[in-house]
Amino acid sequence: MTWVSKYLNFHQLITRIMKNLSILLFAFILVSCNAHTKSQIDYGSNSQAGKYIEVNDIKIYYETYGEGEPLMLFHGNGGSIENFEFQIPELSKHFKVIAVDSRGQGRSTDSDKEITYTLMASDMNELIDKLKLSSVYVGGWSDGGNIGLELAYAHPEKVKKLFAGGANYSHEDYYVHYDSTIIMDKNDPLIVALKTLRQKRAARASERLTPKPESSPTTQKKLEDLMEKYPNFTIEQLKQINVPTLIAVGDHDLIALDHTVNLFKSLPQAQLLIVPGATHRVLVEQPDLMNNEIIKFLNTPYRDINPYYMYLVPK
Numbered sequence: 001m002t003w004v005s006k007y008l009n010f011h012q013l014i015t016r017i018m019k020n021l022s023i024l025l026f027a028f029i030l031v032s033c034n035a036h037t038k039s040q041i042d043y044g045s046n047s048q049a050g051k052y053i054e055v056n057d058i059k060i061y062y063e064t065y066g067e068g069e070p071l072m073l074f075h076g077n078g079g080s081i082e083n084f085e086f087q088i089p090e091l092s093k094h095f096k097v098i099a100v101d102s103r104g105q106g107r108s109t110d111s112d113k114e115i116t117y118t119l120m121a122s123d124m125n126e127l128i129d130k131l132k133l134s135s136v137y138v139g140g141w142s143d144g145g146n147i148g149l150e151l152a153y154a155h156p157e158k159v160k161k162l163f164a165g166g167a168n169y170s171h172e173d174y175y176v177h178y179d180s181t182i183i184m185d186k187n188d189p190l191i192v193a194l195k196t197l198r199q200k201r202a203a204r205a206s207e208r209l210t211p212k213p214e215s216s217p218t219t220q221k222k223l224e225d226l227m228e229k230y231p232n233f234t235i236e237q238l239k240q241i242n243v244p245t246l247i248a249v250g251d252h253d254l255i256a257l258d259h260t261v262n263l264f265k266s267l268p269q270a271q272l273l274i275v276p277g278a279t280h281r282v283l284v285e286q287p288d289l290m291n292n293e294i295i296k297f298l299n300t301p302y303r304d305i306n307p308y309y310m311y312l313v314p315k
Contacts, residue, residue: 171232
């Protein structure tokens, strides 16, 4: 056998080995991806983490993740626990996350009562009692933030700290009016991401455990009326909420910035976070930033800051 033949045989052997390794590597990646997909938690439909409990005149559905200090999460109008799918994985590393479906939404049932933020705060107060928790951290977005404000007002002893994002304290003059002159490119990252998320949620809709209560026209009408008639906080009432609160909003939110600033200025122990380049969907648009800010706020002792402190410290 000549050295050329030896070289060709060796080369063929190496090529065959590399092909086999490539096939094995591809198979490993494929299995890993499939395993990752299957292991992804379907928040809001996770039978292993979800439970029902009777509260007031309804059954509340909630899911629990992680260990540590309890942190309750309240979603927005017509939403569900699913809305926090980008928060729960990170927050549950630091807290015992108790994500809740509000009355008549997600998997929680409804009654014949009018849905109000006060009533939903009462639901959450009783849920805290039923779970035998003395007090909790609260994180709410949109209507969930409104529920958090109501809970902190009526039962301040139950709320250690409150994160209220995209919230409004009045049903009047709180939203940004639609501007038809603002036209976004159809390929804008925000639009593309929204389409992708909707497709993903639609694809797994068949995996839902039960039909959603908000499919009821009666409940849907009550949720629409909720935004038309509530909340009705006065500035004096807001000044009585002495719970440390982080007020957050996107700089292009549906909630008007001046309304948010008034809310912030009216709360005695508040901090303000205005997220640049963000809308009412900031929890989805910028989850890493929001998760970090929530964790930092909840883990950092609240203190009043004198804007002139740098001039008061002796040189």
